[in-house]
Amino acid sequence: xxxxxxxxxxxxxxxxxxxxxxxxxxxxxxxxxxxxxxxxxxxxxxxxxxxxxxxxxxxxxxxxxxxxxxxxxxxxxxxxxxxxxxxxxxxxxxxxxxxxxxxxxxxxxxxxxxxxxxxxxxxxxxxxxxxxxxxxxxxxxxxxxxxxxxxxxxxxxxxxxxxxxxxxxxxxxxxxxxxxxxxxxxxxxxxxxxxxxxxxxxxxxxxxxxxxxxxxxxxxxxxxxxxxxxxxxxxxxxxxxxxxxxxxxxxxxxxxxxxxxxxxxxxxxxxxxxxxxxxxxxxxxxxxxxxxxxxxxxxxxxxxxxxxxxxxxxxxxxxxxxxxxxxxxxxxxxxxxxxxxxxxxxxxxxxxxxxxxx
Amino acid sequence: xxxxxxxxxxxxxxxxxxxxxxxxxxxxxxxxxxxxxxxxxxxxxxxxxxxxxxxxxxxxxxxxxxxxxxxxxxxxxxxxxxxxxxx
Numbered sequence: 001x002x003x004x005x006x007x008x009x010x011x012x013x014x015x016x017x018x019x020x021x022x023x024x025x026x027x028x029x030x031x032x033x034x035x036x037x038x039x040x041x042x043x044x045x046x047x048x049x050x051x052x053x054x055x056x057x058x059x060x061x062x063x064x065x066x067x068x069x070x071x072x073x074x075x076x077x078x079x080x081x082x083x084x085x086x087x088x089x090x091x092x093x094x095x096x097x098x099x100x101x102x103x104x105x106x107x108x109x110x111x112x113x114x115x116x117x118x119x120x121x122x123x124x125x126x127x128x129x130x131x132x133x134x135x136x137x138x139x140x141x142x143x144x145x146x147x148x149x150x151x152x153x154x155x156x157x158x159x160x161x162x163x164x165x166x167x168x169x170x171x172x173x174x175x176x177x178x179x180x181x182x183x184x185x186x187x188x189x190x191x192x193x194x195x196x197x198x199x200x201x202x203x204x205x206x207x208x209x210x211x212x213x214x215x216x217x218x219x220x221x222x223x224x225x226x227x228x229x230x231x232x233x234x235x236x237x238x239x240x241x242x243x244x245x246x247x248x249x250x251x252x253x254x255x256x257x258x259x260x261x262x263x264x265x266x267x268x269x270x271x272x273x274x275x276x277x278x279x280x281x282x283x284x285x286x287x288x289x290x291x292x293x294x295x296x297x298x299x300x301x302x303x304x305x306x307x308x309x310x311x312x313x314x315x316x317x318x319x320x321x322x323x324x325x326x327x328x329x330x331x332x333x334x335x336x337x338x339x340x341x342x343x344x345x346x347x348x349x350x351x352x353x354x355x356x357x358x
Numbered sequence: 359x360x361x362x363x364x365x366x367x368x369x370x371x372x373x374x375x376x377x378x379x380x381x382x383x384x385x386x387x388x389x390x391x392x393x394x395x396x397x398x399x400x401x402x403x404x405x406x407x408x409x410x411x412x413x414x415x416x417x418x419x420x421x422x423x424x425x426x427x428x429x430x431x432x433x434x435x436x437x438x439x440x441x442x443x444x445x
Contacts, residue, residue: 035370060403
């Protein structure tokens with residue numbers, strides 16, 4: 001059996017897959033798949049091996065694609081992915097995550113859907129949409145989007161979700177009820193900078209092996225929580241900017257994570273000083289280290305969206321990110337050095353790394 | 359039975375979908391329902407909540423822009439055409 005690394009790449013014009021051996025040096029690219037739909041997220045169900053790709057088409061609407069052969073062929077279904085004939089129209093699927101024996105989809109306008117049959121049919125998790133704060137939910141620049149789903153690894157009743165310009169929520173009763181988890185997170189664009197909801201969380205990740213230990217990249221800084229999101233501590237100090245979208249955590253080390261700071265929200269949202277860099281911490285965010293070897297350092301007006309960074313599970317860990325200009329970069333040494341993998345893809349919305357044996 | 363002309367782009371997400379199908383239906387809604395029975399999921403690609411025809415999908419019956427309630431005759435030709443949009 002040979003080990004292979006697959007990068008699942010969601011773009012504005014469909015899904016692509018890049019494949020390499022464990023050296024992560026020579027990549028073969030295939031695609032586009034999924035009918036040219038804009039694909040916002042691709043992930044794998046570790047339990048079944050199925051790949052799921054969520055997205056939407058201006059013509060044909062939102063849907064979730066599924067592949068049982070590592071992307072060679074795809075089917076799709078959005079049956080039940082609706083707020084009803086009297087409800088708001090769903091425009092796209094922004095996240096698709098398997099967990100707790102089911103598959104979950106985050107959509108815009110923000111809401112959570114669940115499939116118990118591998119994506120064939122979907123039902124609305126109404127408990128979240130029925131939260132008392134719902135009337136106050138306002139869209140961010142990218143819309144009112146449920147973009148992150150983090151299932152608890154062992155407790156099937158628990159899950160966290162993140163919604164742009166609304167905040168993080170947790171359920172402890174399998175989605176029946178939800179509680180905000182935003183204490184300590186700044187919302188600098190609001191009169192009260194520490195409201196119960198309204199924070200613009202961009203990405204939420206769990207530390208390896210520690211379900212109570214969370215990180216988030218927010219519109220207004222980077223944060224960590226050691227109590228499952230009940231309280232957040234800002235760890236932005238040392239980064240060139242508080243703003244950014246993407247964040248990933250190490251597969252085995254709870255103290256290691258990577259972020260890609262971007263210059264200000266109203267200042268173009270590209271890498272500071274137009275010099276590309278990925279920053280990492282090895283102490284939970286107390287200190288940050290810049291990694292830019294091999295990345296363009298001049299005229300790099302690159303943005304990286306929230307789902308467009310990933311890591312594999314090899315040692316050393318491989319880290320990957322895709323830009324909104326269609327460039328895909330990879331590091332086989334945890335972010336110390338980088339190489340281009342693809343440079344002419346459509347705008348990249350998401351990157352996921354999986355390991356297979358063939 | 360009416361002839362329905364379907365976009366090539368739809369076949370990319372519904373494998374096996376023909377460019378032309380022959381189905382029964384007295385209205386556009388019934389025609390789409392009949393197509394969905396043969397190719398499950400097609401309805402969700404053409405219709406949005408309401409139900410309504412998706413914003414960037416145009417349906418023509420015998421050359422006239424149609425709605426879901428538009429009548430379809432047995433000798434009608436129904437065209438489903440993605441609108442000029444996108445980027």
